[in-house]
Amino acid sequence: MQIKFYKYQGAGNDFVLIDNREGDLKDIDKQAVERLCDRRFGIGGDGLMLLENEPGFDFRMVYYNADGNEGSMCGNGGRCIVAFAKHLGVINDTTKFLATDGVHHAKISETGNWVSLQMIDVSDINQDGEAYVLNTGSPHYVKLATNLKVKDVYNEGYAIRNNPTYKQEGINVNFVEKTSDDSYFVRTFERGVENETYACGTGVTAVALAMAKNNHQTGAITTPIKVLGGDLNIRFNYDGEKFSNIFLEGPAELVFEGTIEL
Numbered sequence: 001m002q003i004k005f006y007k008y009q010g011a012g013n014d015f016v017l018i019d020n021r022e023g024d025l026k027d028i029d030k031q032a033v034e035r036l037c038d039r040r041f042g043i044g045g046d047g048l049m050l051l052e053n054e055p056g057f058d059f060r061m062v063y064y065n066a067d068g069n070e071g072s073m074c075g076n077g078g079r080c081i082v083a084f085a086k087h088l089g090v091i092n093d094t095t096k097f098l099a100t101d102g103v104h105h106a107k108i109s110e111t112g113n114w115v116s117l118q119m120i121d122v123s124d125i126n127q128d129g130e131a132y133v134l135n136t137g138s139p140h141y142v143k144l145a146t147n148l149k150v151k152d153v154y155n156e157g158y159a160i161r162n163n164p165t166y167k168q169e170g171i172n173v174n175f176v177e178k179t180s181d182d183s184y185f186v187r188t189f190e191r192g193v194e195n196e197t198y199a200c201g202t203g204v205t206a207v208a209l210a211m212a213k214n215n216h217q218t219g220a221i222t223t224p225i226k227v228l229g230g231d232l233n234i235r236f237n238y239d240g241e242k243f244s245n246i247f248l249e250g251p252a253e254l255v256f257e258g259t260i261e262l
């Protein structure tokens with residue numbers, strides 16, 4: 001079967017998107033996702049998403065990691081699928097859609113390539129030694145680092161993701177370095193890609209929340225974060241216990257489209 005696909009990227013976190021409103025791909029299997037995401041034998045991407053119909057919502061986001069397993073929430077993917085929904089004419093400039101972690105609201109710029117996506121509220125942050133562990137739709141480990149530019153993120157991230165505590169469920173490992181008063185540089189080793197990616201949306205969200213806690217900041221907070229693939233921005237409120245009104249903001253661009261035999 002020939003299928004039409006769209007390739008998007010958000011700060012260099014890249015995805016294959018497919019319009020599945022007709023439901024033709026209901027039973028897409030692990031091998032097919034893995035092949036489509038393969039950078040040599042397929043289209044290439046850190047993940048694959050299906051845009052599906054969902055009663056009461058503009059659409060439903062179904063997300064798979066590049067290894068073919070159905071993943072948890074993907075922040076940059078969420079931003080890209082909003083741009084895709086606008087491109088398809090499913091939405092205009094605002095949307096309410098359903099993802100695996102619940103309801104998401106988002107706003108998209110008139111040009112269609114800048115998306116502000118509301119993320120789920122967060123109230124639990126745990127510590128593992130010096131690191132923070134929290135779930136922003138996906139599970140994240142956040143560790144302060146120095147000389148992050150030259151850090152061996154693959155090997156250090158791999159070791160943490162595969163240690164006995166996290167091996168079975170997996171975790172995304174974020175290293176963060178402060179660059180100025182309230183701005184950070186972040187590099188992430190992603191579960192399901194099992195490699196460093198150029199950006200991770202739920203990851204930078206986790207970093208922004210963990211750094212607010214770490215720095216005893218409360219109130220309305222805005223945290224710009226630089227990643228390998230560009231710049232992202234996180235806005236939220238923190239009352240010392242709960243993080244709410246969390247928005248992940250940044251670019252989402254259509255790169256190319258085509259058809260492929262499935």
Ligand SMILES: N[C@H](CCC[C@H](N)C(=O)O)C(=O)O
Pocket residue numbers: 013046065071072073074075076077138139171172190191192193199200201202203
């Ligand atoms: N790149 C994604 C994270 C995907 C989640 C996945 N790696 C997992 O936890 O299984 C993001 O922008 O939030």
